[in-house]
Amino acid sequence: xxxxxxxxxxxxxxxxxxxxxSCTYDTSENNYYLFWYKQPPSRQMILVIRQEAYKQQNxxxxxxxxxxxxxxxxxxxxxxxxxxxxxxxxxxxxxKHGQGNxxxxxxxxxxxxKS
Amino acid sequence: ETGVTQTPRHLVMGxxxxxxxxxxxxxxxxxxxxxxxxxKKPLELMFVYNFKExxxxxxxxxxxxxxxxxxxxxxxxxxxxxxxxxxxxxxxxSQDRSSGNTIYFxxxxxxxxx
Numbered sequence: 001x002x003x004x005x006x007x008x009x010x011x012x013x014x015x016x017x018x019x020x021x022s023c024t025y026d027t028s029e030n031n032y033y034l035f036w037y038k039q040p041p042s043r044q045m046i047l048v049i050r051q052e053a054y055k056q057q058n059x060x061x062x063x064x065x066x067x068x069x070x071x072x073x074x075x076x077x078x079x080x081x082x083x084x085x086x087x088x089x090x091x092x093x094x095x096k097h098g099q100g101n102x103x104x105x106x107x108x109x110x111x112x113x114k115s
Numbered sequence: 116e117t118g119v120t121q122t123p124r125h126l127v128m129g130x131x132x133x134x135x136x137x138x139x140x141x142x143x144x145x146x147x148x149x150x151x152x153x154x155k156k157p158l159e160l161m162f163v164y165n166f167k168e169x170x171x172x173x174x175x176x177x178x179x180x181x182x183x184x185x186x187x188x189x190x191x192x193x194x195x196x197x198x199x200x201x202x203x204x205x206x207x208x209s210q211d212r213s214s215g216n217t218i219y220f221x222x223x224x225x226x227x228x229x
Contacts, residue, residue: 004157033215043203044117045220052215091158097214100170101146105158 004106023092031097040088118142119221138206
């Protein structure tokens, strides 16, 4: 079974600074997908970014980018120019290809952006 | 604004009550999901429906009964729950169950069992 580990329960960052959230996963699969979701106080899970394992290029979405290291099974999220609205719980998630779109989530990292 | 709407947002029920959670998606998707989010535990997949057919039951106790009358609506019927069932229940949808389709979530229904 796949597992996802987020080793940082809580992180803080000053507004406008850069922060990196860690995620590692364990799988024997070669074809899969990785996601970062954000859960603000409203509790809605919002997709931040996704990465296909077969793509070597790291995904980026505006201020959000990932560092995908397939061999190391690492998938970190970098948030640049942090904003107060980035304060949320961030979840890393894994989806195996051919397993019917099932997400396996990590425990989450609480990110607090301070003014 | 979310394409997946859940009602009620908050629900308090006794252990002998029968209640239901409702989910509606406005995204034209064909797959819908129920997830459970408990304190200090990762999100757990409960049920999956694809084109109105249940394709996954992740060993969920029978006191949780899902219903999917059409591709846009998903219910979770609750009966004789336990206090440990108190959690945030998240509904989600995706285009279908093909791998790699992005899953979109609602804002969740907070359930407290007393």
